[in-house]
Amino acid sequence: MKKSTKKHIKIILIILIIFGIPSTISFNLEKKVQIFINPNLDRYLSPNNSFNATLEFQQRQQVYLDTSNNSNGLYAQSTRVYLGLAVYEPVIQEALDKVNSREDTSDFTMNALLRIIYFNNITGVLSVSLESEIKDAILNFKYWFTEPNEDDMIMWTENHMILFHTAELLAGQFYPNDIFLNSGMNGTEHVDHALPLVNRWISWRARFGFSEWHSNIYFSHDLMALLNLVEFAQDNDTATKAAMIIDLIGFDFANNYYKGRYATTHGRTEDNRQFGTSIYNLPSRESPSEAAWLMLGIGYHEPSDTSNGAAVFLATSEKYAPPPILEDIGVHAILYNEHKERSSINIKDGPTYGIGYTSEDDLMFWWPMSAPAAAPIIDSSLDLAEEYDIDLGLIFNDELLVDLLKFGATLYGTSLSGLCEKVKGVTQGVCLETVNTYTYRTPYYQLSGAQDHQKGLAGLQEHIWQASIDDYAVVYTNSPGGIGVQEFSGGWKPRATLYKNVGVIQYDRLSQPLLLEVVFVYLGLKPYTHAYFPRWAFDIVIKQGKWTFGARGDGYVALYSYEPITWKSKYEMRAFGNKNAYIVELGSIEDYGSFQNFTSSILSSKIKIVPKSVGFSVQYNSPLRGKIEVAWDGPMKVNDQEVDLGDYPRFDNNYCYQEFNTMKTIIRFENQTLELHFDNATRLYYGT
Secondary structure, eight states: OOHHHHHHHHHHHHHHHHHOOOTTOOOOOSEEEEEOOOTTOOTTOOSSSSOOOOHHHHHHHHHHHHHHTTOOSTTHHHHHHHTTOOOOHHHHHHHHHHHHHTOTTHHHHHHHHHHHHHHHHHHOOSOHHHHHHHHHHHHHOOOSTTSSSOOOOOOOSHHHHHHHHHHHHHHHHHSTTSBOTTTOOBHHHHHHHHHHHHHHHHHHHHHHOOSSTTOTTTHHHHHHHHHHHHHHOSSHHHHHHHHHHHHHHHHHHHHHOBTTBOOSOBSSOOHHHHOOSBTTBOOOOOTTHHHHHHHHOOSOOOTTOOOOHHHHHHHTOSSOOOOHHHHHHHHHTTTOEEEEEEEOOOGGGGGGGTOOSSSHHHHHHHGGGTOTTSTTTHHHHHHHHHHTTOOHHHHHSOHHHHHHHHHHHHHHTSOHHHHHHHTHHHHTTTSOOOEEEEEEEOSSOEEEEETTOSTTOEESSOBOEEEESSSSOEEEEEOOOTTOOOSSSSEEOOEEEEETTEEEEEEOOOOOOHHHHHHHHHHOOOOEEEEEOOGGGOSEEEEETTEEEEEETTEEEEEEESSOEEESSSSEEEEESSOEEEEEEEEEHHHHSSHHHHHHHHHTSOEEEEEOSSSEEEEEEETTTEEEEEESSSOOEETTEEOOOSOOOSEESSSOEEOTTOSEEEEEETTEEEEEETTTTEEEEEEO
């Protein structure tokens, strides 16, 4: 925050003190306070009695409420009930049909229904018959795979897990003495079952971060569950820790959102979020964007985005507000930021962290990482599925995969785990193991990626790297294929190595056992790498030799392809073969003056790329950074100095340094400090 702004705030404070401070606004000057959940707080107060929601956050909440209350979307019905307005019953009836049928993603829907029923307990706007129907659905729902009877619900990915546990906890709280017909348990027994599972999930996120790292689809669902916990969980420690995880998500947004886009690497994404074919067919808005705007004021509010679950839950929250420090960091980091972060762990390191491969508790750590078929886990996964009669198609995405693995084990004369080790290019490639993410930002561009992450393995929904000049002028590469069905995410993972504004990205699709090669043929081979380079989003695009250049405003990007690359469309270039090396460099008017100087400087730079049996040896003289050297294995060097590719700490930037696998986060900016102590559920704020 600028000094002049602070001076203006002090003047406003003096005026408020003289004429009286409104009851919903208070200010705390230079003091250390303990933050806790108070269920009796008035509207707009945060989950503590120490700092209140900033005026800007309150205003953003009101803006969203004003648009959301006219929506017929399901999540927006929470807004209407909260405001004491009549609901749009057809969409709630549709939601009831879904949960009563136990369709996949019913946990999303159930969290909305529970929020509605909790708010209705205060406002009483639901008809008696609709309230009764919602109650019946809640009492008949299946809240975990250990309960009997069939369903079509995936319960154990990272986002689904917290949604199911939260739903069970809140349902049990609301109906403590009622019998839940599917389980035969009463509400209190469901609370006793769910509460440890909620806190287990929170503890894993505190220690290891999110395995679905920086997800531009699933963070929105995580926020829904966490905000429900903050608002309604009766256990004070659980509600406080949920608020702390929300703080960490907000900190993630502050460090990675750029000009309205979650312009970073993602552990799980979808193609429609990642590319647009023209100005008339833009990428879909990323689902956490409205929440990031509400929390921190970064990006923008889209008036048509009226029934976003995370945004609705934030706008109707009376017990969560982002600490002021996060809003201030969100503003400060806009101009410059270098952010390193580590999330998740490697499967082989499980015992180091007290996590084995056989118990139900162990598997509930690995399954959310998409690891049920990994070699150390496959046998236990099948045993647990048999014990609880779980549909293998829900665990492994396709039951045919299990049959194929069993056939392969017989064919190769090995055990099932031995076969999974042999084909780990797929069975381990899809696992969301340790990732070291790097984001470098200037006012003109942002470069972000997963450093040296699972090179050569096959993924499902990962987005490994991205260069951004604005929200649509974005460049990245991909090698589609394997068992992934998407064109622009997943596929064969490169070795991506990034340093500030420069990245070297190498692809090499290694040969796999014959059984897998047959599968790949069946799924459709995609023998190419390609680049997303939307000409429609740039002011200027020039292709010269092996370089392609783009300019948007005062930001510039250059992409080099070792293999010949040609335009496939107005947004895609393709290079034949699964082996290729790309170099990306970003620049700006501040670095080079004109775009012409940028292109001429890049074109005159020396490049030496030598294909190896696996990967390449790359030497590149960057006009801005100097000599850059990297191969498929070994370090990346800039001017003979090794670049830190990881393992990173949990967080490492100007605002926070935290060792990995620790339970305390301390975030500092200017004269503000936020301390999150997960061991004792204490949230501390020092501020002005």
